[in-house]
Amino acid sequence: MRFHRNGVASWQAVATAAVIASAAALWGAGRDGGRAGPAAPVPLQPGAMIAATADTITPAMVALGRDIFQGKVAGGLCATCHGKDAKGVQGLGPNLTDATWLHGDGSMEFLTTLISTGVMKPKQGASIMPPYGGTPLKPDQLRAVAAYVHSLSHPLGG
Numbered sequence: 001m002r003f004h005r006n007g008v009a010s011w012q013a014v015a016t017a018a019v020i021a022s023a024a025a026l027w028g029a030g031r032d033g034g035r036a037g038p039a040a041p042v043p044l045q046p047g048a049m050i051a052a053t054a055d056t057i058t059p060a061m062v063a064l065g066r067d068i069f070q071g072k073v074a075g076g077l078c079a080t081c082h083g084k085d086a087k088g089v090q091g092l093g094p095n096l097t098d099a100t101w102l103h104g105d106g107s108m109e110f111l112t113t114l115i116s117t118g119v120m121k122p123k124q125g126a127s128i129m130p131p132y133g134g135t136p137l138k139p140d141q142l143r144a145v146a147a148y149v150h151s152l153s154h155p156l157g158g
């Protein structure tokens, strides 16, 4: 792994390490049967299939998804790596607002699966994406955050 030697990049490396460490702690607690763990929402298995299509997207889902993405609901960490406006953070996470997809076709099916699985083998940077971005999400929260990401490149009704 290669580290860039300027202040901003090393701060980001620390932030990323913290995100990944807390993600590992969360998933570790889940595997332990949750004894003495914090009261967290029931985590889904990474890669769990959640039925979702573009037809099921509502404005309310998109609004909830934006709040999760920006960390206002469910402790979502997406904005840490993808930026508050989802336009990407150099070295941490790619732009999600354009028509370029590194790992699939940008559909709701692709987004729900990718977000629940995370990305262990990134194509561009050194950073990985933990499952759910590191915070266990309930099925409706997963669908909402996928709907928000979908809406960035597919305007509703368009």
Ligand code: HEC
Binding pocket: 016, 019, 020, 069, 076, 077, 078, 079, 080, 081, 082, 092, 093, 094, 096, 100, 101, 102, 103, 104, 111, 114, 115, 119, 121, 122, 123, 124, 125, 127, 128, 129, 130, 132, 133, 134, 145, 146, 149
């Ligand atoms: C720890 C940093 C991190 C967090 C937190 C994170 N991601 Fe990611 N995300 C990444 C990386 C790294 C990739 C893969 C980039 C690559 O392949 O080079 C990625 C890829 C993606 C992709 C696929 C992009 C493509 O072009 O195919 C989507 C969609 C996505 N993330 C959504 C989310 C959402 C939604 C959340 C919050 C629930 C989230 N991410 C949280 C780092 C993160």
